[in-house]
Amino acid sequence: MAEQQTSAPLAPEPRTGPVDAISVRDVTRVYQRPRTSLRHPSPPVHALRGVGFAIPQGQRFGIVGESGCGKSTLLRILAGLDRPTGGSVAIDGRDITGLRERQLKFVRERLQLVFQDPMSSLDPRMRVGDIVAEPLVAQGHGNRRERVAELLEAVGLRADAANRYPHQFSGGQRQRISIARALAPRPKIIVADEPVSALDVSVRAQVLNLIADLVDELSLTLVFVSHDLSVVRHVCDRVAVMHAGQIVETGSTEQVYEDPQHSYTRRLIAAVPTLGKALSGVSAADLNRE
């Protein structure tokens, strides 16, 4: 089973084995901002500065960082929605950096996204059934109706939800619809960008449980991006901490939380308010002290 086929150019169905689900090598992304002066061009923005990591099949990998750290740019590149200025990204061992849109079809099948805001990521004029079926249509799969019913059930919605519109659902239910849509083409990798940040606390736990169950049942690889360290800690096996376009620390979740090495990670962890900390007397001033 464990064959050494690392550099084989054709590996259409790589199974769980030595090939990493995602491998990112020395990725940089430089944006050119529009000019604001006639004399000088605007300075370029280095959104990613030499980011590298590998995610083995089946791992739950967290990416944490504050706004502007480059995590969204990184996600777009992973999903083949943007191209790096330098470096390379491989999905299931296949380099996607030089590929054209048409050649990215396998990425769309292997890797699916769940976004933060379930309202703006669902077309308000489409019925839920059509939303969930859309990836299947795009990829030319048949027998959609049955698959949609199966998917809705898998995320804890009733099959008749297919005939309704997104606005008829609550935030948590909408996020379930997004998850059903992402699962439609039977991906092996789910990239979730702040999937629970817009949800109420009582619903957040439901959606986190759902994600964990599905990842287990379908043996998915999960990339989970969040600014909320406690969520990442609960969900992920490994975590990468991003700051100013670089990964400043990476390791097992426990290790990074219990014994952070980088000063930024320490500051980040110290700044998170928790009930436990607050009840043991940590004040706002203490959070800000690091």
Place this chain on the structure above:
Amino acid sequence: MIPAPDTAPASGPGSSEGRDDVLTVRNLDVAVGGRTLVEDVDFTIRAGERVGLIGESGSGKSLTALSVMGLLPEGLRASGSVRLAGVGHDLVGADEARMSRVRGKELAMVFQEPMTALNPTMKVGRQIAEVLLIHRTRPDRASAHAAAVELLAQVGLPDPEAAAQAYPHQFSGGQRQRVVLAIALANDPSLLVCDEPTTALDVTVQARVLDLIVRGVQDRRSAMLFITHDLAVVATACERVMVMYGGRLVESGPVREVFTRPRHRYTQGLIGASDLTMVDDRGRLATIPGSVPAAGQFPAGCVFRNRCAQATEVCATRPEWVPTGPDSGYACFHPVPESGAHGTGTPTNQEAGRG
């Protein structure tokens, strides 16, 4: 200007009203059309006291804050009574002319989105000076400007002189929120209302802004009403907490008490669901079944009964408020039993492990 009324109306549920009361809210209702969105809200905040109001979206916490400030959107009507120390009239039903004399002086607020709270076409120094000049707390422009720079320094902006000359878009989100805080604190308000002031901010920035808010009200001995959905933030910034669900207060009490020994089933569920370090043997988080109903769709009787595992027929009638202390109580027919032997009201420091 107007002498403070010495008499606070109506005695609350066991609350000993004193001269220290800054905000007294009695039987506050907010309704739109025939729907009641906030029902029978009752609380008092004393000078120097920091009180949190927590609840999920749609629970009515922002409407409560907006009715305190007289800023309810068109079509919504508040009834009941909201009294503020130092203000001679009731804030409910007061016209805009009277409210604008109160707002920015005795009563100040910080909202979630600092960009919409600031005027994009005005330098921030002038925006701070404006509240000082409008309320005539500084005699002239020059002294108002000097005070503005001083306030910017207090909220920790580097180079306050230069900051005063900058426009809001030149600041980051956290810096803008600090400018808003400087405006709010300019006239040493007796009550500061914060509505999700740090929700849009990154964690490290949130820590700084929270620190500044707490220090700002402590230095002035202002009362604070702090609204958020984040239990940990409330526990960090406040001493007392009120839990709102379905437009009603369902539980209130000192932070430590409510978060370590909740009595209402909703509070218990909320604490369980937000604790991401506690999982069952299958690795799953505790949840509250269902979701928050839309406004006006809450069940009659106990508003939480359609999501509550303990609910029985009796919950179809409205639960009475059960006071457990001067500022604490709950409204539930099947409260969480008090843990410990005979721990009725004894302030034993139960360990924070459960929280």
